Amino acid sequence: MSFENFRKSFRDSLGSKASKSVSARDSDFSIIREIEEVGVGIFWASDIDGSIAYLSENAIASLGCESADLLGRPLVEVFRDCGSAECKGESRNLAFRLQSRTTLDNLIVKVAPGQGAEARGTRYWRICGAPFMNEEGDFKGYRGNATDVTEEFRAQKEIARQSQYDELTGLANRRRLSERLAGILQSFKGRSCALMMLDLDRFKQVNDTMGHPAGDELLKQVADRLKALVKDIGEVGRLGGDEFQILLPDFEDRGELGELAGRIVQMLSQPYSINGRRANIGTSIGIAIAPFDGITATELIGSADMALYRSKEDGRGLYRFYTAELRDAANIGLRLEEELRDALESGELNMIYQPLVDPRTNRVKCFEALMRWNHPQKGAISPSVFIPIAERSDLILKLGEWALEQACQDAAQWPDHLRVAVNVSAKQFLQANMPKLVASTLKRSGLAPSQLELEVTESVFVGGVDAVDQTFEKLDRLGIRLAMDDFGTGYSSLGYLKRAPFAKIKIDQSFVRGCTESGDSNPAIISAVVALAGALQMETVAEGVEAMDELALVTERGADLVQGYVYSHPLSQDEILAKFAEGEWIFKAEGPPRYRTDRMSIYRRAGLIHEDHYYDIMLRNLSKTGARIEGLANVPVGTEVVLDLGGGQLVVSEIIHSTESSQGLQFETPLISDGYSGFMTRHRVSPYLLAEAGMPLAALGAGNTPFVRQSTQPQRPPKFIQLNPTPRAGIN
The missing domain is CATH 3.30.70.270 (Reverse transcriptase/Diguanylate cyclase domain)
Incomplete structure (x- = not known):
């Protein structure tokens, strides 16, 4: 289309009622020409088939391409709908608008670049346009104008991006x-x-x-x-x-x-x-x-x-x-912190000691000091519960001082060739007075510095702080021994071993557990740590050894000392002194012949579903592949049941052995590790599924799955005898 023909079409599409006289046409032509010359206007037109029929000179300049690159191309290929995400919802579907022949009013589109060497990439135009009808009322295409808003649009996009x-x-x-x-x-x-x-x-x-x-x-x-x-x-x-x-x-x-x-x-x-x-x-x-x-x-x-x-x-x-238990534990922790402060003053804390034994002679060489809390109402509280509570505040410093003092006082009563190992928290180790505290404690107790070991973890290394190196140096000058605990479980670096004067490396029990299973890589890790320690003239301790096959492996791989139940549970000071009084320095290795899959000894309520009945049971131990339960009688071997571990965790199981009051379960699908010391199911029952069964919609709680509702159908008699509290109502 020539510009002269476009001029008239454009004028008419804008609804001009101007005269068709030559003078009027010349006037319109002059106005459009002037608009283009000052660089304001961009004009475009499409034909009846929806293809680009005209682009003004300013339009071509905006795109940096030749008009031939775009003329004849479908309008929807050249003017592309930005989409609501990119243009903030300003545009509806462009193709729909063109097809319905509606007016285009300030619509932002991205214009596809041409193929010419001077193409400037995608540009953004704000277009206006209207369908053009001839004198007979026939549709002849669109006529419109546009403004190049590329820089403005990109600036807005950048602002939006920065906000996101x-x-x-x-x-x-x-x-x-x-x-x-x-x-x-x-x-x-x-x-x-x-x-x-x-x-x-x-x-x-x-x-x-x-x-x-x-x-x-x-x-x-x-x-x-x-x-x-x-x-x-x-x-x-x-x-x-x-x-x-x-x-x-x-x-x-x-x-x-x-x-x-x-x-x-x-x-x-x-x-x-x-x-x-x-x-x-x-x-x-x-x-x-x-x-x-x-x-x-x-x-x-x-x-x-x-x-x-x-x-x-x-x-x-x-x-x-x-887990919902975390929320409950957080609430309990607030109360326990205050009770722990009182426990330190009232003598509820005590120290027990686990032997570290030479596996070749079975002679004890050292004892690790372990803190215990016997609560007057709650009974024994695990260190895994109260130590993290203490570490949230400065209470860990007081506990650390007490533990060091008590361990040194106890060890001073042992034979001179035995050492005591005391765990030191990072917070305590980083205290400026740590070396003075150790020196004064040794002096009061009369324990020789060579009999004291301080066990630290990698958390004491805090980005090369000079104070850490100075503390190591001062402790080393005192003549005590330093040991790295839990080596390999965090961010272990050979640089740590080079910086600190360690005399001992403790191989974490996570590398010992399962080391005898076929295809396990832990034996290679144990060998590597032992070889590294040997090259650095350090002693190695294998922690958490419980089975005879584990003992044989860590001994064969060269571990200097072994710590674990295979030799002894932790002993009280009285038990140690009685043993020494009898002249016994030998700890005989005893334990199961082979390592078994991790099995947690626990004692908590759970549920068992069989047919249309829900039974309350006690869970006594739990492993990845099975469990032992109590509270039911008359349970035949081979029965298929569903174990409810709570929190939406349902485990399809089979009874593989049964006594009058306890049963052993084998799981259809193994549990997985929770990342720490427990087990959990891969999948859980959705609270939306429970809601469909008539339960309130809420995140899963800590208790057993509320999967029970009153049945309107007659129930069959229960197959099992409930030995503990009354069973729950039947389920569909």
């Missing part, structure tokens, strides 16, 4: 993550979504010692590693500081989530190179899964935060899944 993404790392920010999580949970009720909360361990020390620019670079490298691990299965975000979050839509398999969390812990603990310097950090992770652990975004975030807090309490460099 972290400026430093380029990851999603808190706002975007919150909006997306809320959208996922609201878009489809019952949709699963896993949430991981990450907190970097020891980042502050690196930031303080190497400077904030180094800290920023470290955060960027952490972000890159997380994106490489998560890929396209989820979205990684930074909440601020050293806190990160990972959204994993449609994930609820706790086995897969545990494997991913384990890889993240391992990857983030690898050394970082920053401006030619080496930095070592790690991460702690808390995991919660919707809808099991929270129906709303607020609930789910709170659950993940609680799990993260627990992973830090348990030693850092770990991942933890949220």
Whole structure:
């Protein structure tokens, strides 16, 4: 179409009632020409078939291409609908508008670039246009004008991006993550979504010692590693500081989530190179899964935060899944902290000692001091419960001083060739007066410095603080021995062994358990640690040895000492003195011939479902593949049942042995590790499924699954005899 023909069409499409006289046409032509010459107007037209029929000179200049590259192409290929996400909902479907022949009013489109050498890439235009009808009322195409708003549009997009993404790392920010999580949970009720909360361990020390620019670079490298691990299965975000979050839509398999969390812990603990310097950090992770652990975004975030807090309490460099028991434990912890302060004053704490034995001679060489709390009402409280409570405050310092004092006083009564090993928390070790405290304690007790060992974990290494090296040096000058505990479980680095004057490395029990199973890689790890220790002239201790086959393996691999139930449970001071009075220095190895799959000794209520009855039972022990229960009689071997572990965890099982009051169960599908010391099912019953069965919709609680409701159908008589409290009502 010539410009002269377009002029008239354009004038008419805008609804002009101007005269058809030559003078009027010349006037219109002049106005359009002037608009183009000052660089304001962009004009376009399509033909009856919807193809580009005309582009003004300014339009061609805006795109930086030749008109031949675009003329004749379908309008919907040249003017592309941005989409609501990109253009903030300003445009409806462009093809629909053109097909329905509606007016285009300030519609933002992206214009495809031409193929010419001068093409400037995608441009954004704000277009106006209207369908053009001839004098007979026939549709002849669209006529319109446009404004190039590329820079404005890109600036708005950048502003929008900055409001959604972290400026430093380029990851999603808190706002975007919150909006997306809320959208996922609201878009489809019952949709699963896993949430991981990450907190970097020891980042502050690196930031303080190497400077904030180094800290920023470290955060960027952490972000890159997380994106490489998560890929396209989820979205990684930074909440601020050293806190990160990972959204994993449609994930609820706790086995897969545990494997991913384990890889993240391992990857983030690898050394970082920053401006030619080496930095070592790690991460702690808390995991919660919707809808099991929270129906709303607020609930789910709170659950993940609680799990993260627990992973830090348990030693850092770990991942933890949220359970309702964590919430209950947090409430109990507040009360226990005050009671623990009183326990220290009232003498409720005591020390027991587990022997470290030479496996070749069976002679004891050392005892590790272990703290115990016997509560007057609650009975024995595990150190795994009260030590993390103490570490949240300065109470751990008082407990540490008491333990050191008591252990030295007790060991002073032992033969001179025996040593006592005392665990020291990182908080206590980093106290400036630590060497003076040790020296004064040794002096009061009369214990020789060579008889004292201090066991520390990798958490005492905090980014190369000079005070740590000075403490090591002062303690070494006192003549005591230093040992690295739990070697290989966190962020172990050979640099630690080089920096500190360690005399002993303790191989963590996680490398001992299962080391005799076929295909297990732990024997190679044990051999490597023993060889490393030998090269550095350090002693090695294998922890947690319980079976005779484990003892044979760690002995054959060269461990110098063995600690575990295969030789002895921890002993009181009176038991040790009585043994020494009889001149007994030998501990005979006793235990099962072979390692068995991890089995937890527990005592708690659970449920058992058989046919249309629910029975209350006591769970006595639990492993990945089975359990032992009490509370039922008349249960035949071979019976198929469902074990209810609570919190939506149902396990299809078979009775494999049965007595008058206890039964052994074998699971159809093995349980998985919870990342610490327990077991759990991969999958759980959704609270939405329970709601369909008539139960209130809520995140799963700590108790047994509320899977029971009154049946309107006659029930068959129960097959089993309930020995403990009355069984629950039948289920459909």
